[in-house]
Amino acid sequence: MIRVENLGKTYMAGAHPVVALAGVNLEVKPGEFVAIMGPSGSGKSTLMNLLGCLDTPTSGCYFLDGTKVSGMNDTELARTRNRKIGFVFQTFNLLPRMSAMRNVEQPMIYAGVSPRERVRRAAQALERVGLAQRLHHKPSELSGGQVQRVSIARALVNNPSVILADEPTGNLDTRAGEEIMAIFQELNRSGVTIVLVTHEPDIALHTSRIVHFRDGRLVGDEPVADPLDARQLVSVEPAANQSGSSDQGGEAGLP
Template sequence: MISIKNIVKTYTTGDETLVALDNVSLEIMAGEFTAIMGPSGSGKSTLMNILGLLDRFDSGTYILNGQNVSDLNDKESAKIRNKEIGFIFQSFNLMPRMSVLENVELPLVYAGVKSKERKERALKALERVGLSDRVKHKPNEISGGQKQRVAIARAIVNNPSVLMADEPTGNLDSKTTVDIMRIFQELNAEGTTILMITHESEVSLYTKRILTFNDGALVDDQPQKSVYKGAFA
């Protein structure tokens, strides 16, 4: 699903050059559920931005679902991003003046899907995350956990090749975190490939593989021997 080789990303501020990713290579197979961990400044967010086609890199190769996406222009990147990738963020990134249903429809609007089909697919995605009874609500009328469910529905409505989640439980309490992680596990069991940044070791236990970054390098890559499915203590 994802193959990167010798990815280098640097940032220059004045006379100082910061190496955000230092010759990183890795592969993510279709159907994996992978956590990306590491301290602040380790390169995990930079990696996610590159994998999500939100940022460019200095050198290396990136193959996404069989397509070389290393040198796409902004328009090409946006097209591939909307088709192949579903994003889920810590802060939900919902449009406050739109209803829950309209928020979920947004990727389909960008994809040029007609109104009737948009609504049908958005309703199906909301049903998938247990929010069929909240379609007319605005984001400020639902809880944090429900907002993240809306964000997940929006991310899956286009049937993307991969879901990329950046600290998706960072603003949630422990009970809601369990609910959200179970949704991710269910989606993964249905074949969805998921990449997730988290700083919470308990959350990483729900995944099948943990990548650890430090100082811009991949320092550990471990499969999970036992995937967690219970509640947090």
């Protein structure tokens, strides 16, 4: 699925070269759910940009689905982002003027999917993240958790090889964050490969493997023995949000 060999990225900050990432070797197999952790400046964002084909490495190789991505031109990179990668951002990055449906349709527009098919698949994807009742709402009319679910639907809709989630729960309260993790886990169970960047250990423990970065290098790679199941955390709470203050208590009550 994802294979990077000796991947490196060096920026020029004025006349001084800054090494953001060096000698990274990493392999993510289909169906894996990987968390990337590390302090800020550790190179995890740089790695995500490289894995997301938004940036090109200064050294090393990157293979996605057996295809060599390093060395592609802008147009090929755009096509790869469109077909093989689904992004979920910390700041959601939905188009504010458009309905949830229109937002989810956007990747399919660039893929050349017919309008009728787009509407069908967008509705399906939104249903999959539990927003069947919110198809025509604009982002401003939705809660933070709902907005992030729209962006997950958008990431899913072109059936990408991998979903790259950059701090997807960073702007959400704990409960909404758990809901998002429940969705990711559900998707992962159905076979979707997910790479997630976070600095919250609680969130990372929902994945099946944690990779640690420090100073631009991979410093640790370990499986999670017993991943937390977000479904239980969410289902402990009543479905409605009335008892919002008990969120913390409910979570703390679990071991």
